[in-house]
Amino acid sequence: MEAVVPADIVLKTTALFTAEELEPRAGCVAVRGSEIVAVGSPDKVQPFIGPDTEVIDAGNKLVMPGFNDSHMHFALGSIQKDEDFCCDLMFLPSEQACVDAVAKFAAEHPDNPWIYGQGWYSPAWENPIDPDCRSLDALDIDRPIVLSDFSMHVVWCNTAALRAVGIDRNTPTPEGGLIRHFDNGEPNGFLSEPQATNILLDVVLNKPDLDASLLKSMRKFNKLGITSIGDMYPLGVTTPGVYDIYDRLASEDLSTLRISYYSALDAPMSESQALRVRHHGERVRMAGLKYILDGCPEAYTAYMHEPYLNAPTGKDFRGEPACNQETLDRMMLEASKNGFDVRIHAIGDASATMIIDAVERAEEVCGNKGARFAIEHTDNLKLEDIARMKRLGINAAIQPQHPIGGLGQGVYEESLGEERMSHMWRYREEADGGIHLGLGTDWPAVMSIDPIDTVYAAVTRSEFDGHPAEGYFRENALTLGETLQAHTLGSAYVEGFERRLGSLAAGKLADIVILSGNPFEMNPMALRDLEVETTIFNGRVVYRKDEA
Template structure:
């Protein structure tokens, strides 16, 4: 019997196949796991040259798989010299003072970018107008992003720079907001933000490579071994995917990146053309399917709902893309046998896309497709069992709950009855659906423990709602970790290679610096990786 090169031992090993840890370890040879189990099963794999790593009470588990990121833009937004973070600003004035300070200390930046605004924390909970921003910075272009990347603000200099006027038509799936007299307000929603992003997110290649590489290594330090990178990239580079692949081939981007590109490409390209376009041989950057938006978010009434909003009864929201265009593209992808992901936050969006997947199955058979609905923030009870029935996975990002909790943004928007249907993690799991977890980076940070905390406790960081927000939808630590490993691997059609500590699978392993199963809630948020391995290669060690 071949001996292992490394045996990783611990008093707490979580394989992702069960829901609780045990005392034992994992044996690795080359890029594969050759054994996993209790100590007595590992002994035969230990030879004179085997390195034995004993991590005591630290939690050994499969590498974390963040199933939903916008990795390219996230790399730039989390670069402190590219953008200023405004997530903790509790007033417009505080945010703008920080923007002005950033501008003064970054005189060479062509654009002044402010990100992750939560305007619901402000006295007037609205994104600022151009005139408001001009009072602080008027001589350089300023572009501000709401935390969920669905609403944006720009000052007059930025508006003039990109050439938007009162006569510029709304782009498909977006709105250029105007006042009663038809003048630009400086606020832009959904796809209208791309007018600015095309210029903002197209930096020099040395900046691109540095940001991408730095972000991948930060992911490793958090225990992340794989990310799903979903459309849109929110950057205007010609081919950010090729840059990632080149860095990966050079060893400067130690991360598996599974791509979900623009669904609407299947309107103008054949499947073989798309596969060729995103084929990066001898790298860990792989094309896995399509992704597209259908709606926005509830807090600003851009999610598509079955009934009017409680605090805006004049609207049910509206789709960000033509629903019939989405339907036709889904049916074509299903005919091709290609996995497709759709952003669905409102209950009408959820129902509509489930109908599309059902129609695809009726027309083209069940096949091998593993479609996924992303976010699933409001699901009507009659739609819950349809996920499992159709084999549709549910992608969830629990920290989004904590963004809405403090100011009751979701509760106020949809009212108490629909708020109780929000982020139905437990209900979806109980229905038999595959639930996979991720971050939606850079809407929030890459930190997986924030998502785990949100899923398990549904509680604010300060503990002010210890019973949890609709606590019946809490899930166990085991379920949360399994959704962040096996669930994500399954949803991305990769469970045969990664996602569990199983013999024959790739040795993607992380060791957390504590056993999450024994942690108080606040300690979960503090947890991070002590050791991360991808395909048998150590990519991070504390």
């Protein structure tokens, strides 16, 4: 009988969540090198324990795969959480409070050539009216000021910023974007959607020392049990060579995060193919292509089947897609022919229908070549489209914090009405319909990057303070097992990485976390009391709470 090579680490617990089942059970996991070599009963794993094996007895604490945030903007979030680069405007109650914060930040950072901030959200302000350049101009700061909103779909700026990039009364509004104007025709400092906002952001978001910010974020993610991410186009930063920076950090063994990134669907195919050839490892991989088809209801840019109730552009306005159906069909067909997975942002139900139609047409032309398609967000879906998604194998990448952040503000009730609002974020119907779900946050456009908060939101549909106690349309909540599976194996599936990642099974990569308790024995409303105690990445312990 061949001798068993001892494991480096063996974990024991009475609550082992493999993600291949929806309930935990007693068991052990053996890790050697970067892989899991055995999962099962103590008797099965005992032979892997040698004199140098580290044995971690977790008791009744949940041992599970590392969390995989399937949708975020990693480079952008990393610089926006850099307190010397970005002014934090999250949760401020008014336009004036934001202006005061900007003034303080500008005074503390006199050498910053541009003043950048992020996180304001006018629908939640005491006076929920969109801002314009006048309040920022009143600060009499001679530097450009550019402030991204919470959703990253809107920019509020001062006149100096408009002048710096050449936006004036004669600047045409880009297709798919919006530049608002005063009655006298001058731009008022409010721009929405990337086609317009990137005129400013492409200049502002170039940080030469990006790698330092990335490493800071990775250490924070280790503490939270995040071991993998889906990094979505747009990058949000204009620092050159971001994907190569990811690869360099991994090759130097500095990175403690698996990155599956998605570049632009509408880029030349030759560029996409070159990225796929260059980045195909298990730490950094070009996983597919991404496109933003519409915006968000707050800005009346989500493309809806039925008109908005109070759109400033008129009673019949439904929003507009970033491209027409013919263009989308062509891009999807080309991606499918070349074997690329595609993920497309669609918050409006009409945009989701466009994506489903495009996938259907691509498969009619070239058959199913194994490419995976996903709709990002799925805030609004027609029920019949869920059945079509299942038939075509279209996945859904969802962000459970968005419902609790959006439904409590009243903005959707005003723009869409209570009936449509009650059918937003149909996670229960998607799960019951057989859709593969991947969980994420859309960081930095989220209240919290902590996966525990995302799990709480998916299960309770309540805000972080526990209100409302009955949740926002809790009939569309997920179970705890479904949520943990979607945040691990489901995310890996959406990323086309499930053969190597996402569950605790022999032969898979050893990304594992130990929680501070067993959430299956807790009141769901208390889930946010949980913490991560240990994070293992690539077979190596990268975080221990008792050593932090």
